[in-house]
Amino acid sequence: MTEVLPPPRRLELPVIEPTRETPAQITTLQQEIRELARRRKAVVLAHNYQRPEVQDAADYVGDSLGLSRQAAKTPADVIIFAGVHFMAETAAILSPTKRVLLPDLKAGCSLAATITAEQVRQWRAEFPDYVAVGYVNTTADVKAELDYCCTSGNVLEVIDAIPADRGILFLPDFFLGAHARRMRPDRRIEVWMGECHVHRGGVWLRGAADLRDRPGGCEPRGRHHRLHRGNDPRGHRAPDLALHHRDRDRDHASDGADGAAEAVRRGRPGGRLRLHEGDHPHRGA
Secondary structure, eight states: OOOOOOOOOOOOOOOSSOOSSOHHHHHHHHHHHHHHHHHTTEEEEEETTSOHHHHTTOSEEEOHHHHHHHHHHSOOSEEEEESOHHHHHHHHHHOTTSEEEOSOTTOOOTTGGGOOHHHHHHHHHHSTTSEEEEESSSOHHHHTTOSEEEOTTTHHHHHHHSOTTSOEEEESBHHHHHHHHHHOTTSOEEEOOBOOHHHHTTTHHHHHHHHHOSTTSSOOOSSTTOEESSBOTTSOBOSSOEEOOTTTTOOOOGGGHHHHHHHHHHTOOOSSOOBOSOOOOOEEO
16 A cells, blocks of 8 residues: 655745834835836846845846846836845946946845955966956956856856866855866866855865865965865864865955945946856846
């Protein structure tokens, strides 16, 4: 006799930050936002990570680059981006004639905060013949120092498009860099030791193991992106590898709010920046 199993129990997700508004008040606020956006000829974008009530007030919901592309296609004069600094900057890069508004200037990204434009220049000086490839989750100032800007969905395509005899500097996400090294073991890929403080927990040692299998045992290279054997910065024993970099404990980039806001207003496209196709598709609200 076949055993009939009960249906799986629905997982109840916790409410991270309860609202003080009632459902009726939220509905009223959403209506006011839509009306103001219509009068200002604005398009409202909300990242996938935003709260449901924010997403419900938006014209489009999706990933950061997909939203910026969508906004560039609209006739809107103003872009309201419910996201973080680098997302609004990307929207300004793709829509240089539109005004971009960021609702919360304290909304930073700990991954984007792990590297500055000056650090990119210093790193490139150490590897002058290497090609610099950066994840889209970076500031506009950092993007301006890159040769290529990629997404998690097309990073391997970008690497494959670079001549095989050229080394690659990948920044700032250590985990995405570990993935690129694992999938392209024959390529010379130097990885910046940046990370999102949220994604760091639970996957650090697994990512370190991915980076371990390199010719020469991952000997130290460069300054803030060195790979060392031994213990990790928190005292846990990693499999023959520990990672050290200056900015691993930086929090959200709220200290750069003024500069980021100016970048959003001006929309600095940078010098060698090239945005590549292949990002995950967005969904319309």
